[in-house]
Amino acid sequence: MEVKGIDGKLEKSDSTSADEISHLSIDIGGSLIKIVYFSTNSKCSTNDEAPTSSKERQEVPNGDLNHHILSGRFYFVKFETSKIEDCIKFLSSKKLQQCGAQCHHSHAVDKIKIKATGGGAFKFTNLFKEKLGLTLDKVEEMESVVTGANFLLKAVNHEVYTYIGGQKEYVQIDQNDLYPYLLVNIGSGVSMIKVDGDGKFQRVSGTSVGGGTFLGLGKLLTKCQSFDELLELSHQGNNRVIDMLVGDIYGGLDYSKIGLASTAIASSRKAISENKELEDYKPEDIARSLLRMISNNIGQIAYLNALRFGLKRIFLGGFFIRDHAYTMDTISVAVDFWSKGEAKAMFLRHEGFLGALGAFMNYKDESTDSIPPQLVEQQPAKRSSSCIVDRIHNSCVRK
Ligand SMILES: Nc1ncnc2c1ncn2[C@@H]1O[C@H](COP(=O)(O)OP(=O)(O)O)[C@@H](O)[C@H]1O
Numbered sequence: 001m002e003v004k005g006i007d008g009k010l011e012k013s014d015s016t017s018a019d020e021i022s023h024l025s026i027d028i029g030g031s032l033i034k035i036v037y038f039s040t041n042s043k044c045s046t047n048d049e050a051p052t053s054s055k056e057r058q059e060v061p062n063g064d065l066n067h068h069i070l071s072g073r074f075y076f077v078k079f080e081t082s083k084i085e086d087c088i089k090f091l092s093s094k095k096l097q098q099c100g101a102q103c104h105h106s107h108a109v110d111k112i113k114i115k116a117t118g119g120g121a122f123k124f125t126n127l128f129k130e131k132l133g134l135t136l137d138k139v140e141e142m143e144s145v146v147t148g149a150n151f152l153l154k155a156v157n158h159e160v161y162t163y164i165g166g167q168k169e170y171v172q173i174d175q176n177d178l179y180p181y182l183l184v185n186i187g188s189g190v191s192m193i194k195v196d197g198d199g200k201f202q203r204v205s206g207t208s209v210g211g212g213t214f215l216g217l218g219k220l221l222t223k224c225q226s227f228d229e230l231l232e233l234s235h236q237g238n239n240r241v242i243d244m245l246v247g248d249i250y251g252g253l254d255y256s257k258i259g260l261a262s263t264a265i266a267s268s269r270k271a272i273s274e275n276k277e278l279e280d281y282k283p284e285d286i287a288r289s290l291l292r293m294i295s296n297n298i299g300q301i302a303y304l305n306a307l308r309f310g311l312k313r314i315f316l317g318g319f320f321i322r323d324h325a326y327t328m329d330t331i332s333v334a335v336d337f338w339s340k341g342e343a344k345a346m347f348l349r350h351e352g353f354l355g356a357l358g359a360f361m362n363y364k365d366e367s368t369d370s371i372p373p374q375l376v377e378q379q380p381a382k383r384s385s386s387c388i389v390d391r392i393h394n395s396c397v398r399k
């Protein structure tokens with residue numbers, strides 16, 4: 001399990017502590033469970049005053065005495081879906097039954113609902129009910145991913161970056177020129193979504209060759225046990241041992257007429273012609289070739305869909321990316337190559353948490369006795385924005 005604040009720094013989790021969790025959302029995907037929760041410690045005013053330690057209810061200018069804004073910290077946690085029992089243990093250690101993610105005035109266990117998205121919100125409905133007494137209040141997966149992405153793009157500084165030539169460059173998002181864009185979410189599978197505005201989107205394409213394929217094939221071919229191990233292995237590998245390059249076919253020459261350098265991959269795998277067995281290849285070369293094949297393919301499909309709809313911007317999220325240099329470099333090069341330099345791949349820093357964040361924001365549509373942390377705020381420049389959004393900005397800038 002990994003826990004981190006929105007600034008991305010890993011924080012040690014104390015699974016025994018009963019944090020005061022005001023709101024919690026969960027995205028149960030094919031590979032990973034992502035949780036976003038807001039842990040309260042104090043409150044601050046809507047006027048952006050420094051957070052106070054007072055736990056008293058605060059009056060807000062619209063005269064609605066029932067609303068206060070909480071201050072605290074966002075936590076981002078993930079578990080492997082196959083180890084859902086760990087997630088259940090974690091949630092029970094947080095004593096959600098008592099503090100409730102949405103318990104309102106009732107402490108009855110069966111009244112507690114948490115926002116949940118991803119296929120697992122359907123698959124594990126009964127498990128959460130039986131083990132934790134929690135009702136999963138389902139939020140549609142694509143809607144959550146888009147809501148999470150729109151929020152991050154509009155409200156969080158230093159969220160978006162390009163990765164070119166080994167360098168990260170942060171991109172300033174112009175909110176007046178954000179839509180339409182292509183959102184590429186690389187989870188177990190890959191979804192490509194044309195986003196036209198808040199709540200306005202269409203899933204235009206996808207591919208089943210994504211993060212799950214990398215992990216699954218990688219484990220089979222290299223005997224690695226985990227995603228991190230596989231990534232680590234890929235660092236040391238050389239894909240040219242596995243892949244068939246244009247130069248392998250053209251006697252070391254470029255195929256300039258169609259714009260292919262001798263170093264371009266002509267075919268992902270040359271093993272067949274060499275009459276070798278799997279054991280004859282180094283696992284690190286296999287891992288690197290596999291990572292490159294999948295990343296390159298996603299970059300190409302993303303570009304083709306951007307072209308199909310005339311989209312200038314391509315944003316990428318999902319936990320396959322994992323801030324990993326080779327993955328991002330390959331996707332960036334693919335987009336650059338196919339678009340002839342016209343388009344750029346842009347990565348989201350909170351990559352794997354789009355769905356969980358989007359589900360979290362769904363709390364805003366409900367009337368609760370405490371306003372959920374102001375993820376609804378979408379004008380970061382305004383000083384009157386809530387302290388929560390401000391905190392996200394600050395912490396992101398610090399990174
Ligand atoms: N610790 C990890 N364990 C398993 N897969 C991981 C891990 N970190 C990154 N991944 C990659 O991320 C993918 C899952 O991404 P994610 O966005 O969480 O999708 P999903 O919602 O399908 O679980 C995996 O298929 C794998 O490629």
Ligand SMILES: CC(C)(COP(=O)(O)O)[C@@H](O)C(=O)NCCC(=O)O
Pocket residue numbers: 028029030031118119187188189190191205206207208
């Ligand atoms: C079915 C899914 C939306 C589920 O999301 P995930 O758990 O992979 O994040 C995704 O795996 C997907 O978009 N697969 C690609 C299917 C296709 O378009 O071929």
